[in-house]
Amino acid sequence: xxxxxxxxxxxxxxxxxxxxxxxxxxxxxxxxxxxxxxxxxxxxxxxxxxxxxxxxxxxxxxxxxxxxxxxxxxxxxxxx
Amino acid sequence: xxxxxxxxxxxxxxxxxxxxxxxxxxxxxxxxxxxxxxxxxxxxxxxxxxxxxxxxxxxxxxxxxxxxxxxxxxxxxxxxxxxxxxxxxxxxxxxxxxxxxxxxxxxxxxxxxxxxxxxxxxxxxxxxxxxxxxxxxxxxxxxxxxxxxxxxxxxxxxxxxxxxxxxxxxxxxxxxxxxxxxxxxxxxxxxxxxxxxxxxxxxxxxxxxxxxxxxxxxxxxxxxxxxxxxxxxxxxxxxxxxxxxxxxxxxxxxxxxxxxxxxxxxxxxxxxxxxxxxxxxxxxxxxxxxxxxxxxxxxxxxxxxxxxxxxxxxxxxxxxxxxxxxxxxxxxxxxxxxxxxxxxxxxxxxxxxxxxxx
Numbered sequence: 001x002x003x004x005x006x007x008x009x010x011x012x013x014x015x016x017x018x019x020x021x022x023x024x025x026x027x028x029x030x031x032x033x034x035x036x037x038x039x040x041x042x043x044x045x046x047x048x049x050x051x052x053x054x055x056x057x058x059x060x061x062x063x064x065x066x067x068x069x070x071x072x073x074x075x076x077x078x079x080x
Numbered sequence: 081x082x083x084x085x086x087x088x089x090x091x092x093x094x095x096x097x098x099x100x101x102x103x104x105x106x107x108x109x110x111x112x113x114x115x116x117x118x119x120x121x122x123x124x125x126x127x128x129x130x131x132x133x134x135x136x137x138x139x140x141x142x143x144x145x146x147x148x149x150x151x152x153x154x155x156x157x158x159x160x161x162x163x164x165x166x167x168x169x170x171x172x173x174x175x176x177x178x179x180x181x182x183x184x185x186x187x188x189x190x191x192x193x194x195x196x197x198x199x200x201x202x203x204x205x206x207x208x209x210x211x212x213x214x215x216x217x218x219x220x221x222x223x224x225x226x227x228x229x230x231x232x233x234x235x236x237x238x239x240x241x242x243x244x245x246x247x248x249x250x251x252x253x254x255x256x257x258x259x260x261x262x263x264x265x266x267x268x269x270x271x272x273x274x275x276x277x278x279x280x281x282x283x284x285x286x287x288x289x290x291x292x293x294x295x296x297x298x299x300x301x302x303x304x305x306x307x308x309x310x311x312x313x314x315x316x317x318x319x320x321x322x323x324x325x326x327x328x329x330x331x332x333x334x335x336x337x338x339x340x341x342x343x344x345x346x347x348x349x350x351x352x353x354x355x356x357x358x359x360x361x362x363x364x365x366x367x368x369x370x371x372x373x374x375x376x377x378x379x380x381x382x383x384x385x386x387x388x389x390x391x392x393x394x395x396x397x398x399x400x401x402x403x404x405x406x407x408x409x410x411x412x413x414x415x416x417x418x419x420x421x422x423x424x425x426x427x428x429x430x431x432x433x434x435x436x437x438x
Contacts, residue, residue: 079228080204
């Protein structure tokens with residue numbers, strides 16, 4: 001499962017993309033994925049407003065995931 | 081002369097004189113004359129948008145110059161609106177430029193935005209972005225959104241026909257400490273130039289009705305990798321049903337969602353008569369002085385009995401410095417999780433010159 005990171009999520013995790021390896025527990029839903037990332041990167045928990053896209057489509061916490069999916073983590077950005 | 085001026089774009093098969101006439105008739109409002117707003121203004125003005133409104137209340141600073149390329153060293157300390165209008169007028173004497181030397185606020189948003197066909201959100205903070213969204217939804221105006229973070233930029237066209245709104249992407253603002261702004265995070269000069277130009281292109285596409293505007297899609301540009309990503313966003317009907325602006329937009333972006341700055345609260349006091357304001361200090365402190373709108377319920381009493389409060393309505397809590405009001409709020413939030421409870425940051429110390437009643 002490939003995870004693209006944008007905005008502050010990229011800064012927190014320190015890279016623009018992550019590969020979730022097969023050995024790691026594969027999250028079944030977007031909600032589970034958020035928990036998994038929060039456990040690994042506690043600062044991620046402080047983000048209250050994040051959009052998630054699965055295969056380039058906006059997804060909700062209940063959206064189901066497959067190991068072949070490409071996820072994007074899209075925090076709001078405000079600069080102008 | 082005018083047909084000659086735009087001939088390089090009117091000879092485009094998919095643009096033509098018809099589109100040029102649409103630009104001439106169009107009224108576009110650009111909110112924010114900064115990194116994003118400047119390229120938007122320069123290109124819309126060059127391309128022949130007939131009426132352009134611009135809003136900003138800032139002055140030019142030295143640290144603006146690396147990205148706000150309309151301004152020069154001699155412009156430092158002058159208002160952005162006056163400098164921008166002067167230079168844009170020289171660029172195209174035929175366009176009508178309307179400057180608003182103010183910040184968009186709850187009070188002025190609807191009356192300004194309603195005069196325009198299309199809005200460009202080139203602001204630099206979340207409260208303004210949510211205010212622009214809500215005002216545009218209320219008035220049925222499409223808006224072209226652009227925002228930056230480091231080497232990245234986001235662009236979308238919101239509230240265009242049946243398309244989604246900003247709240248379909250991010251329903252609620254983040255807390256203010258979560259996401260740094262350009263001043264804290266930094267921005268590479270050319271990035272707002274790229275993002276602002278993409279916004280200008282979207283404006284022209286929407287007005288002329290050409291191509292596929294970025295409605296229902298979020299474009300993310302990554303400058304370091306030269307990558308463009310597009311994500312589909314669904315339109316949620318509840319976000320199209322906004323009927324009035326929120327009481328305050330600052331609130332949503334303050335320290336947490338349950339506090340309000342004293343300035344924002346003063347504005348609220350001035351604009352609204354029916355506010356449930358509870359002073360939680362001791363009887364001695366309350367008798368010494370209090371705000372005339374405040375009712376008294378000391379913190380100690382709140383723990384025992386709070387039946388006198390109307391939890392159906394928003395309740396504002398105030399104390400001397402903002403500590404006890406937060407305690408009251410934390411306690412009551414557990415008792416009444418559904419209630420809207422708000423603590424006033426800094427408490428009465430921030431109201432020294434306000435109309436405190438002795």
